[in-house]
Amino acid sequence: MTAIERIASAVVWALAAFTVVFLLTPLVVTVLVSFGSSTVFTLPAPSWSLRWYQALGRSRELWPVVWASVQLAALSTAVALVLGTLCAIGLLRSQFKARDAIVTFLVSPLMLPGLVIGIAMLETFRAAGLRDVWASLILAHVVITLPYVVRTVYAALSLFDFTLIDAARTLGLPYPKAVMKVLVPALAPAFLTSGMFAFLASMDNYPISIFFTNAWTKTLPIQMLQYVEESPDPTIAAISALLILLAAAVLVIGDRLVGLRRMADL
Amino acid sequence: MNSARRIDPVILLALPAVLYLAVVYGVPLIVLLGRSVMVGGMPSLSPFISFLSDPFSWTVIWNTVRIAVLVTLVCLFIGYPTALALARAGGVAQALILVAIILPLSVGVVVKAFAWQIVLRRDGVVSQFMTGLGLWSEPQRLLFTEAGLVIGAANVFVPFMILPIYSVLKLVDPRLGEAAATLGASPLYRFFKVALPLSLPGIVTGIAFVFSMAASMYVIPNLLIGDRFQTLATLTGRSFLFMRNEQLGSTTAVVLLVLTVAVVVGSAALSKRLGGAS
Numbered sequence: 001m002t003a004i005e006r007i008a009s010a011v012v013w014a015l016a017a018f019t020v021v022f023l024l025t026p027l028v029v030t031v032l033v034s035f036g037s038s039t040v041f042t043l044p045a046p047s048w049s050l051r052w053y054q055a056l057g058r059s060r061e062l063w064p065v066v067w068a069s070v071q072l073a074a075l076s077t078a079v080a081l082v083l084g085t086l087c088a089i090g091l092l093r094s095q096f097k098a099r100d101a102i103v104t105f106l107v108s109p110l111m112l113p114g115l116v117i118g119i120a121m122l123e124t125f126r127a128a129g130l131r132d133v134w135a136s137l138i139l140a141h142v143v144i145t146l147p148y149v150v151r152t153v154y155a156a157l158s159l160f161d162f163t164l165i166d167a168a169r170t171l172g173l174p175y176p177k178a179v180m181k182v183l184v185p186a187l188a189p190a191f192l193t194s195g196m197f198a199f200l201a202s203m204d205n206y207p208i209s210i211f212f213t214n215a216w217t218k219t220l221p222i223q224m225l226q227y228v229e230e231s232p233d234p235t236i237a238a239i240s241a242l243l244i245l246l247a248a249a250v251l252v253i254g255d256r257l258v259g260l261r262r263m264a265d266l
Numbered sequence: 267m268n269s270a271r272r273i274d275p276v277i278l279l280a281l282p283a284v285l286y287l288a289v290v291y292g293v294p295l296i297v298l299l300g301r302s303v304m305v306g307g308m309p310s311l312s313p314f315i316s317f318l319s320d321p322f323s324w325t326v327i328w329n330t331v332r333i334a335v336l337v338t339l340v341c342l343f344i345g346y347p348t349a350l351a352l353a354r355a356g357g358v359a360q361a362l363i364l365v366a367i368i369l370p371l372s373v374g375v376v377v378k379a380f381a382w383q384i385v386l387r388r389d390g391v392v393s394q395f396m397t398g399l400g401l402w403s404e405p406q407r408l409l410f411t412e413a414g415l416v417i418g419a420a421n422v423f424v425p426f427m428i429l430p431i432y433s434v435l436k437l438v439d440p441r442l443g444e445a446a447a448t449l450g451a452s453p454l455y456r457f458f459k460v461a462l463p464l465s466l467p468g469i470v471t472g473i474a475f476v477f478s479m480a481a482s483m484y485v486i487p488n489l490l491i492g493d494r495f496q497t498l499a500t501l502t503g504r505s506f507l508f509m510r511n512e513q514l515g516s517t518t519a520v521v522l523l524v525l526t527v528a529v530v531v532g533s534a535a536l537s538k539r540l541g542g543a544s
Contacts, residue, residue: 002453004452004453004454005453008453008457011347012347012350012351013347013351015343015344015347015348015351016347016348016350016351016352016363018344019344019345019347019348019366019424019428020348020362020363020366022344022421022424023366023367023370023421023424023425024366024369024370025381025385025391025421026370026373026377026378026381026382026385026421027369027370027373027378027381029381029384029385029391030377030380030381030384033381033384041384041387042389043384043390043391043394083282083283083286084283086279086280086282086283087279087280087282087283087284088280089276089279089280090276090277090278090279090280090281091277091280093274093276093277093279094274094276094277094280095274096274096277102280102284104534105284105287105292106283106284106287108530109287109291111475111478111526111530112295112478112482112523112526112527112530113478113481113482113499113519113522113523113526114482114484115482115484115499115502115503115519115522116295116298116482116502116519116520116522116523117291117294117295119298119502119506119515119516119519120291120294120295120297120298120519121290121291121294122506123294123297123298123301124293124294124297125294127297139290140290142286142290143287143290143291146283146286146287150283196372197371197372200372200374203374204373204374204375204376206375206376206484206485207482207484207485207503210503210507211506220374221374221375221376221485224374224376224377224380225376225485225488225489228376228380228383228489229488229489232380232383236380237380240373240377240380240381243373243374243377244369244373244377247369247372247373248369250372251365251368251369251372254368260361260364260365260368261360261364263364263368264364264367264368264429264432264433265433
């Protein structure tokens with residue numbers, strides 16, 4: 001290696017190391033603050049305590065909101081997995097000319113401003129006379145979760161050799177069983193990663209949900225932003241630390257079942 | 267047989283999802299666009315003309331574009347080397363970089379913006395670190411400044427720069443660089459003539475992702491810079507949620523939509539051409 005190469009390589013690794021620290025900073029800070037005794041987020045904390053977790057346990061308004069968000073995310077992810085998988089199979093198996101354009105349309109909610117999508121939906125739902133908070137939230141959240149499923153399952157299916165199903169049938173399996181034994185295991189990693197990211201995206205969504213929630217029915221990010229703006233104390237850090245723990249659990253499960261590198265195939 | 271070839275029934279499987287998104291998402295966006303050029307039932311561009319003739323609007327547009335460009339540059343500057351390191355790394359280093367990208371991606375933006383509120387305070391970690399090193403003579407507050415906003419936003423969006431670049435870089439044959447070296451190319455020449463051109467489609471995709479997300483962000487500026495500083499997205503949100511000025515909100519929403527769609531469509535075309543060329 002020449003001197004220039006050594007310097008270039010050192011710069012690359014230094015910047016990469018900086019980025020790793022930079023990326024993990026907010027998570028580490030949140031966890032540290034949640035275990036500190038200080039009410040004003042002092043770091044390093046004067047002493048360690050679990051008081052914010054106790055406060056969290058006593059909170060009467062937070063847990064119903066968490067439960068509502070989990071239900072909403074689970075339901076919208078389940079709907080997206082069914083609709084998205086059928087759609088990916090249909091598009092890939094047909095020799096439809098415009099299918100790339102359709103896939104772009106189906107994935108486009110990920111790239112357009114959430115706030116604009118939310119406003120557009122709000123106006124249309126209102127004009128259609130839809131005022132029910134839950135129905136609106138579920139309709140809107142499937143738009144958030146569906147692109148993740150379509151994108152990942154479509155990519156996985158395009159690598160799948162459909163003649164394997166025919167081979168299984170030649171070997172005597174009836175069609176539904178052939179699909180269950182051959183296609184479903186091949187798609188399992190795609191279901192898992194897209195399902196996890198779709199679930200987390202729904203749990204995290206603010207800019208679309210804000211138009212459909214009200215004082216009585218809220219989702220977690222909306223309740224949390226309200227706390228941060230109105231009465232910031234490390235109870236927020238405690239619930240945030242629990243969400244980070246959830247993300248870490250998802251990561252560990254994903255790594256075991258799929259592998260980290262495949263999870264990075266966004 | 268002929269008609270069967272024209273419409274393969276398997277396409278019907280795609281119908282529920284496509285119809286769903288068309289009705290719940292496509293139609294509302296078209297209605298929003300349509301209504302933005304209608305005043306009192308007549309087609310009119312007057313909302314846009316009055317919006318664009320107001321100097322405040324240009325401040326808002328300039329704020330949006332400036333912050334998005336700065337965030338994109340920061341993400342490119344730290345994201346490209348990280349993608350390069352990730353593509354070259356093995357074992358523990360690779361796992362560590364992947365965890366540092368995927369774990370924050372799975373944590374909500376409210377959590378991260380809240381954490382940056384703590385980090386960027388006058389007595390926060392950044393200020394303590396800089397004064398500790400002697401780079402700052404006294405503690406400074408980055409919270410509620412543009413620099414703080416750019417740092418927080420770059421933190422949230424940098425994975426979307428790293429991953430597309432990484433996905434291109436990992437496909438590049440490492441022997442290409444060796445071949446160029448054998449032929450006498452200097453390291454710098456090799457980087458600019460071999461590695462960089464090959465990774466351009468990934469860079470273009472990353473820039474488009476980060477720019478459009480930074481131009482549309484709402485929660486992050488709300489927590490890191492506050493009301494004094496308005497972007498198209500925060501003004502759109504405020505118009506609907508607080509000011510009840512839906513006319514203004516629809517206009518800014520459409521301006522923001524056009525801006526992001528232009529960036530996404532333009533970059534997709536560009537990256538396709540670059541991909542085809544290499």
